[in-house]
Amino acid sequence: SSEPNHDSLSSLTLDTQSLQNQIDELATFSDSPPPSVTRVLYTDKDVAARRYIKNLMGLAGLSVREDTIGNIFGRWDGYEPELAAVGTGSHIDAIPYSGKYDGVVGVLGAIEAINVLKKAGFKPKRSLEVIMFTSEEPTRFGISCLGSRLIAGSDTLEKALKNTYDSQNVSFSDAAKSAGYVRDNDDLSGVLLKYGTYSGFVELHIEQGPILEAEGIPIGIVTAIAAPASIKVDFEGEGGHAGAALMPNRNDAGLAAAELALALERHVLESGSIDTVGTVGILDLHPRAVNSIPSKAHVEIDTRDINETRRNIVVEKIHQSAVEIAKKRKVRLSGFEIVNQDPPALADKKVIEAMEASSRELNLDYKLMVSRAYHDSLFMARVSPMGMIFIPCYKGYSHKPEEYAAPKDLANGVKVLALTLAKLSVS
Amino acid sequence: SSEPNHDSLSSLTLDTQSLQNQIDELATFSDSPPPSVTRVLYTDKDVAARRYIKNLMGLAGLSVREDTIGNIFGRWDGYEPELAAVGTGSHIDAIPYSGKYDGVVGVLGAIEAINVLKKAGFKPKRSLEVIMFTSEEPTRFGISCLGSRLIAGSDTLEKALKNTYDSQNVSFSDAAKSAGYVRDNDDLSGVLLKYGTYSGFVELHIEQGPILEAEGIPIGIVTAIAAPASIKVDFEGEGGHAGAALMPNRNDAGLAAAELALALERHVLESGSIDTVGTVGILDLHPRAVNSIPSKAHVEIDTRDINETRRNIVVEKIHQSAVEIAKKRKVRLSGFEIVNQDPPALADKKVIEAMEASSRELNLDYKLMVSRAYHDSLFMARVSPMGMIFIPCYKGYSHKPEEYAAPKDLANGVKVLALTLAKLSVS
Ligand SMILES: [Mn+2]
Ligand SMILES: [Mn+2]
Ligand SMILES: [Mn+2]
Ligand SMILES: [Mn+2]
Numbered sequence: 047s048s049e050p051n052h053d054s055l056s057s058l059t060l061d062t063q064s065l066q067n068q069i070d071e072l073a074t075f076s077d078s079p080p081p082s083v084t085r086v087l088y089t090d091k092d093v094a095a096r097r098y099i100k101n102l103m104g105l106a107g108l109s110v111r112e113d114t115i116g117n118i119f120g121r122w123d124g125y126e127p128e129l130a131a132v133g134t135g136s137h138i139d140a141i142p143y144s145g146k147y148d149g150v151v152g153v154l155g156a157i158e159a160i161n162v163l164k165k166a167g168f169k170p171k172r173s174l175e176v177i178m179f180t181s182e183e184p185t186r187f188g189i190s191c192l193g194s195r196l197i198a199g200s201d202t203l204e205k206a207l208k209n210t211y212d213s214q215n216v217s218f219s220d221a222a223k224s225a226g227y228v229r230d231n232d233d234l235s236g237v238l239l240k241y242g243t244y245s246g247f248v249e250l251h252i253e254q255g256p257i258l259e260a261e262g263i264p265i266g267i268v269t270a271i272a273a274p275a276s277i278k279v280d281f282e283g284e285g286g287h288a289g290a291a292l293m294p295n296r297n298d299a300g301l302a303a304a305e306l307a308l309a310l311e312r313h314v315l316e317s318g319s320i321d322t323v324g325t326v327g328i329l330d331l332h333p334r335a336v337n338s339i340p341s342k343a344h345v346e347i348d349t350r351d352i353n354e355t356r357r358n359i360v361v362e363k364i365h366q367s368a369v370e371i372a373k374k375r376k377v378r379l380s381g382f383e384i385v386n387q388d389p390p391a392l393a394d395k396k397v398i399e400a401m402e403a404s405s406r407e408l409n410l411d412y413k414l415m416v417s418r419a420y421h422d423s424l425f426m427a428r429v430s431p432m433g434m435i436f437i438p439c440y441k442g443y444s445h446k447p448e449e450y451a452a453p454k455d456l457a458n459g460v461k462v463l464a465l466t467l468a469k470l471s472v473s
Numbered sequence: 474s475s476e477p478n479h480d481s482l483s484s485l486t487l488d489t490q491s492l493q494n495q496i497d498e499l500a501t502f503s504d505s506p507p508p509s510v511t512r513v514l515y516t517d518k519d520v521a522a523r524r525y526i527k528n529l530m531g532l533a534g535l536s537v538r539e540d541t542i543g544n545i546f547g548r549w550d551g552y553e554p555e556l557a558a559v560g561t562g563s564h565i566d567a568i569p570y571s572g573k574y575d576g577v578v579g580v581l582g583a584i585e586a587i588n589v590l591k592k593a594g595f596k597p598k599r600s601l602e603v604i605m606f607t608s609e610e611p612t613r614f615g616i617s618c619l620g621s622r623l624i625a626g627s628d629t630l631e632k633a634l635k636n637t638y639d640s641q642n643v644s645f646s647d648a649a650k651s652a653g654y655v656r657d658n659d660d661l662s663g664v665l666l667k668y669g670t671y672s673g674f675v676e677l678h679i680e681q682g683p684i685l686e687a688e689g690i691p692i693g694i695v696t697a698i699a700a701p702a703s704i705k706v707d708f709e710g711e712g713g714h715a716g717a718a719l720m721p722n723r724n725d726a727g728l729a730a731a732e733l734a735l736a737l738e739r740h741v742l743e744s745g746s747i748d749t750v751g752t753v754g755i756l757d758l759h760p761r762a763v764n765s766i767p768s769k770a771h772v773e774i775d776t777r778d779i780n781e782t783r784r785n786i787v788v789e790k791i792h793q794s795a796v797e798i799a800k801k802r803k804v805r806l807s808g809f810e811i812v813n814q815d816p817p818a819l820a821d822k823k824v825i826e827a828m829e830a831s832s833r834e835l836n837l838d839y840k841l842m843v844s845r846a847y848h849d850s851l852f853m854a855r856v857s858p859m860g861m862i863f864i865p866c867y868k869g870y871s872h873k874p875e876e877y878a879a880p881k882d883l884a885n886g887v888k889v890l891a892l893t894l895a896k897l898s899v900s
Contacts, residue, residue, distance in 0.1 A: 141760060141762040141764065141765055142760040142761065142762055142765075143759065143760040144760070144762075148714075183762075183764065184762075184763055184764065185762055190764070253717070254714045254716070254717035255717040255718075255719075256722075272716060274716060276763055276764075284873075285872065285873040286869075286871060286872060286873060287575075287681045287871040287872040288750065288752035288754055288775040288777075289681070289699060289701060289750065289775070289777050289845045289846035290680070290681035290682040290845045290846045290869060290871055291682075291869065292682075292747055292845075293738075293741060293742060293747070293750055293751075294747070295683075295869075298738075298752070300734065300753055300754075300756060301734060301735065301738055303731075304730075304731035304732075304734040304735050304753075304756075305731075305735065307727065307728060307731040308728065308732065308735070311720075311725075311728055314720060315720060320719055320721070322720075323715065323716065323718070323719060323720055324720075325715035325763075325764070325765075325766050326727055326728070326731075326758075326767075327715055327727075327758065327760075327761065327762050327763045327764060327765050327766065327767060328761055328762070328763050329727060329756060329758055331753075331754065331755065331756055332570065333568060333569040333570040333754075333872075333873075334569065334755055335568040335611075335612055335755070336611055336615070336703055336773040336774075336775050337568065337611065337617070337703075337752070337754060337775050338568055338571070338752075338754045338873070339754065340753075340754060341873060346763040347763075348715040348716070348763050350715075418716045418717045418719075419714055419716035419717045420716060442713075442718070444713060444714040444717055445712065445713060445714040445715070445762070445764065445765040445766075446711075446712040446713060446760075446768060
């Protein structure tokens with residue numbers, strides 16, 4: 047039979063040590079010292095890490111292809127290869143000074159899930175495809191989920207990328223070329239995958255929140271992904287000498303930025319829901335000298351909610367505050383750009399059922415939950431039925447070096463993923 | 474007679490065009506595009522600019538020496554060379570994205586004053602010495618007036634420099650070596666100049682404030698220099714994922730920094746005096762990613778007053794605020810360093826009289842005033858009777874590209890400086 051042998055799968059000792067070694071080894075491709083990880087799109091470290099992933103895909107017997115922006119696909123052909131495939135995957139880019147599990151678990155774990163299925167003698171009906179998405183993190187070009195957004199199709203983004211530069215003034219296309227991608231005249235529309243390419247998509251990820259660990263539940267099954275919005279704000283004042291310019295004559299762009307950061311916090315708390323969050327992660331002053339009044343300030347804001355309307359109210363209030371603060375402080379609001387304001391995504395009922403059934407068969411307790419962080423699955427949901435598997439992580443920590451998931455939890459997540467892929471492959 | 478010929482000096486057409494050309498040419502030694510100037514201690518551009526100054530000193534017939542940290546001295550021997558010399562000078566380093574007049578006017582203007590005196594046939598009794606001070610600006614190592622502080626003598630600073638690094642982790646000593654200064658085993662105490670080395674010191678500088686321009690007065694004579702204090706503050710929180718960490722669980726170091734910046738402004742305004750100023754010119758977030766809660770924030774504060782007590786009250790209030798904000802936001806106040814808290818300096822009565830007499834003889838209206846910005850003269854006052862000559866600058870702008878002084882005002886300043894040096898030389 048082509049059905050997976052559930053008993054052997056659940057009893058199978060998955061190679062947890064090897065998976066852990068891979069996670070540790072991948073963490074060494076970093077531009078910051080351990081235990082932190084910094085791996086930014088199209089840098090040398092990113093290119094080396096991509097090579098590492100492609101090599102592991104090859105060792106797992108997958109056939110590897112890359113699209114023009116560097117999404118990497120490793121395919122295990124099913125015995126009915128003309129059917130829509132089942133996809134799984136995540137990202138391996140890491141924001142500055144972060145940890146080694148975010149995204150990585152969903153890429154290395156997916157390859158290990160393939161190994162588990164192969165060792166169990168499973169033969170897929172629909173092909174199984176492991177995807178490593180390009181730049182889930184917005185670090186370099188300010189665009190989150192770059193690879194999955196383009197897979198889902200975005201004319202606006204394709205156009206914007208022709209005029210997108212990093213903070214060092216390197217264009218997106220030059221950066222991509224330096225990593226071996228996006229050749230001249232390359233049409234980014236080739237990255238798009240039609241609805242129907244995948245019959246289902248499942249992403250394994252650490253929870254990035256404290257719930258599973260606190261409640262002692264090994265598996266989270268995601269029913270919805272919260273809706274993120276990100277905003278860039280720029281203020282411009284007069285600047286000047288910190289000693290000589292008297293206070294009434296000042297229009298300090300830095301103080302405008304400081305006020306906006308505190309206003310954001312206020313607006314988020316005013317929502318009254320624990321699910322509304324907002325962060326100023328970037329606040330740059332110019333000229334950035336102790337004895338110079340900031341003439342420019344650049345603020346980047348991230349706000350999210352599981353309720354899109356409530357989140358959009360926060361975005362609107364931030365805009366009002368930016369206008370009012372600029373007026374009060376006599377600085378210019380020289381920029382207010384809503385970089386993205388994505389709708390939330392719902393997981394697919396059939397995929398949820400497959401994850402639930404797999405957890406039950408493996409005797410793993412699970413919890414239906416919401417993802418507050420966004421993921422490539424947010425965009426894969428536009429082209430495929432989607433689901434996500436969460437595993438507990440230490441104190442809910444993420445995006446910092448202390449990020450950690452226990453080997454036991456990693457193993458449980460990979461097993462649920464393997465079994466879910468098997469079920470979706472034959473359905 | 475060795476007395477300067479006042480009539481010829483005041484009627485002499487000083488080479489304003491040549492001075493302006495030098496100012497423009499020096500501005501091209503910059504690490505940022507024109508009209509901005511960025512010239513940071515011991516960088517290639519700084520080294521090239523130093524070469525330019527030494528060359529001009531040589532052309533003016535001065536004998537040039539440098540001390541071990543790069544203060545540059547150009548000497549015109551008097552006919553009684555054993556007498557204490559008369560000093561004049563300023564700095565040529567420029568904070569990032571600033572202008573071309575701050576400091577530069579007092580170095581190029583001093584060399585031009587020497588040329589003026591020579592052309593007038595003047596022979597100095599006391600030697601005249603033009604000084605280009607090393608790093609008046611605190612840009613690279615956070616220490617303002619580095620050269621003049623060491624000339625005035627500071628054991629604490631000499632020791633601290635052995636453990637001082639820039640933001641790229643380059644040590645002071647490695648940076649100095651790369652520019653050809655501070656050889657192994659060099660004793661920085663050799664930079665110190667005894668009280669009595671100079672019988673007087675005069676610095677020509679743009680006002681960096683709006684008063685002279687607004688009142689249409691060509692010359693400011695400084696009676697006192699305001700007392701600056703600078704402070705570095707560090708907050709540390711937990712950091713984490715901007716989507717997943719809920720608001721009540723956060724301890725956001727960035728918001729603590731934003732609150733402190735606004736608290737500083739409040740404390741300064743509470744002083745009730747127009748002379749109290751305070752600035753947050755640097756506010757760095759870590760890890761500086763849009764989707765990461767700041768785990769660390771670094772703030773650099775500059776506060777000044779012509780009244781030292783009032784300024785110290787602001788410093789004390791900032792400390793209280795930092796402690797309270799850290800407590801309230803459950804972040805750690807991991808650093809609170811008062812980098813310097815210098816006393817104000819008074820100009821010397823005899824030097825003031827020489828500047829007043831020179832202005833009168835040149836038929837230039839003048840105003841006695843306070844310097845709100847600090848200058849190398851603040852430290853030269855510790856080893857020499859000191860005075861400063863201000864000239865008007867456009868809108869009082871400084872530390873930004875729009876900084877400007879009219880050729881006529883430059884010429885007036887140089888003439889007053891030349892005549893003041895002549896008077897001090899023979900007194
Ligand atoms: Mn992430
Ligand atoms: Mn992730
Ligand atoms: Mn300055
Ligand atoms: Mn200056």
